Amino acid sequence: MELIQKIFDAGVVGAGGAGFPTYIKLNCKVEYLIINAAECEPLLETDKYLMRTKNMEIIKTIEEVGKIIEAKKLIIGLKAKYKEEIKQLIYAIEELNSKVELYFLENFYPAGDEQIMVYEITKRSIPSGGIPLDVGVVVSNVGTIVNIYDAMQDKPVIEKYITVVGEINHPSILKVPIGISILECIRACGGTTVENFKVILGGPIMGVLVDNDQIKERVITKTIGALIVIPSDHYIAKRKNASISHIINQAKTSCIQCSMCTDMCPRNLIGHKLRPHRIMRSVGMGECNEKILEESLICSECGVCELYACPMGLSPRMVNAYLKKRLREMGIRYENKQKETIAKKIREYRKVPTTRMISRLDLTKYKEKEIKGPIEVEVEKVCIPLSQHIGKPATPNIGVGDIVRKGQLIGQVKMGDFGANIHASIDGRVCEVSENIVIRSENNEVIS
Template sequence: MNYKKEVFVEHIKNAGVVGAGGAGFPTHVKVDAKADYVILNAAECEPLLRVDQQLIDLYADEIIEGLSIITKVVGAKKAFIGIKGKHSAVISNLSKKIEGKNKIEIFQLEDFYPAGDEQILVYEITKRVVPEASIPLKVGCIVINVETVLNIFNSLNEIPVTHTFVTIAGEVDKPSTFKLPIGITIREALELAGIKDGEDLSIIEGGPMMGDLILDWEKPITKTTKGLIALKSDSYIINKKRINEDQALRMSKAACLQCRMCTDMCPRYLLGHKMYPHLTMRKSNYDRKGTQGAEIAYLCSECAVCELYACPAGLSPRLINIHYKKKLNENGEKYISSNEEPHAKHLMDYRKVPVKRLISRLGLDNYDVDAPLYDIDYKPKVVNIPLKQHIGRASIPIVEIGQNVIKGELIGDIPKDSLGAKVHSSIDGKVVQISDVITIEGI
């Protein structure tokens, strides 16, 4: 189908599509561009997550159609499907589906972490290096996650984002992937996978590497929730996730060897960026006050290779970078790039972190199993839909308490002239409360 760019962008905007695989950047802004390449990010490199690799198989026609349309609209010469070579059955299915579509090519990735980091993915496929503190578009690439492309396809058929796909894995009897209504609680989602009390369990939202420890199980599922990993509360990763910035700073001062393994293994350093986590550690150890010299923290992708794989002393350069990013932000200080063109280090290929080895290092071997996607059509009694599930400003409620809404109805709009995303009801029901979330009771 042929779409004018304004029409295409408007459909996506109206459906409230945001990047489902990351921080939730509004997709109508991302695709309102011209690019050489569109890259479908199907790498799904976080251990245990099983969303994209199933969606791209189950919804192959919709995703390929969506990808073709995006490629045409942004004027790209080619679209690449970046998927790990280990998914051979999926690749074989996709290969048949793209026969005759000479603008779409499958690029098979090795099984390493973080293959799904969009800057790494761009380099792997195009050998272009995204400049420091910049985005793939700077080198002519648009990178879009699998679920996001499915949502784009749906938006062209007037279907807004009301649900999200979530893998529930780890200490569960039946690791599963579900399509869940936005606004149900994490507790409800866990119950669907058989976790009832979970007294000795802790939950990570996202993958084990970049995900956060969830302290409040009543928190709602949002458009960007991809995974809930249940682990024993005394497990290695949960203990690491419990470390706060103050503890990380104290441990760094006591134990950092300045061996620079964190730097040598850092994917952004290997990409040629001036990212030297051992220097940020040194700065925090000997000159904690002030931020001069810590500006490179802005270049950190928070991938956690340094703290969960590289550091022999078990320290947390990632957390120290987060600490400095906050301080720099508070002071309004920016990273000033030298504008030198970065060149990937030739050692990059030899320093990729194999996912199998990473899983062993994290103590997750027993949980590295399938998590099949079940279509459960879950009907919650109530949903709490956040007005901010995306990068940008929170949506403005456009419904009133007592108003009946239907699934897919617009309930929150983008503030005028702002970056944001629209929000829709995920169930048929009645609005009972409005704050920073809209509470809807099912009818």
């Protein structure tokens, strides 16, 4: 249990998603530990970089995590096309005489959806609304494993590797302190190639489009792995920017009920009762069939329905995201009434090729650009949110005017709390404590 304590102390959370506190996730016994290394969203390079350069650390850590959860199988799921990464991981597995196995995935989207990956590797469908634990699996991503390795060396999570691509002069992988502003990251890559641009935090499909008036305030947190710059009038920007009233009006007037969205839905194909065409009908016709609308709660928001399947250019995903939010506000939770979850046989033929997704999204030109790095970026100011994870925000244990050291605990949760500790990512003086802790570096004589 010493490792669990170290993971808690270091404030490790899921590095690739909502930021689930890792010390809680690992409080279980399972058959499989699966490392999600598919990096399935177009343009992202961070996990591949980590696999190439931290192969020994990754394999050692998987073995240690496997011991805590008593996993019989330790498997890294990655794409067969990642030749160099596979070579480096096999080298580490052999050097360390490890029982870690590699599972090669085809190049399809969304291979990195954890429910899809669990099905691919174990042939077990997670029940609708469930989690991997329901079928004896823990899934962790590569970035989280690297952070656990650092925690084993008593190093807290204070840095992040991120991919910065798109309309950028020097697309790069950056190593940055947590809390750095996204504008500093863009600057470190030589600025943008267009004047009017939008920034997506995360992958181009599932990432969040930052409003222009928030660009100056947004910072890199423990869960952000990429920053994509696109022109303001790019297809993706227009889709992400559409208002919900416009989307619902479109559903009312243009949905032809062809059911392509349902036929191609990756969650429907692994056996979940998620039928976006029925949801669109219900919303479009104003039927408000509650049971149908509640199906939106099990949508992963992968975007296959809206960006690939729908011949009318409609947005079942955005409708689902809107409904999910409304239903949750009303305290409605998904209740699984399915007796069994069985994947459809046709699934094998309905995987979306990533290359076609990239070309449909008009991202091919960014894919072809060389990516430099890693470049280590130093800054004079960081703004560290006390909540970078799902659950309870950390409680500050420092005040305005305090001098803090890089790696020092500045926001804490109690062991057992659903949350994660927060640490200073640079040396400096605390100049604000609100829902964020702002630190400014000072001259060496002040803080030495």
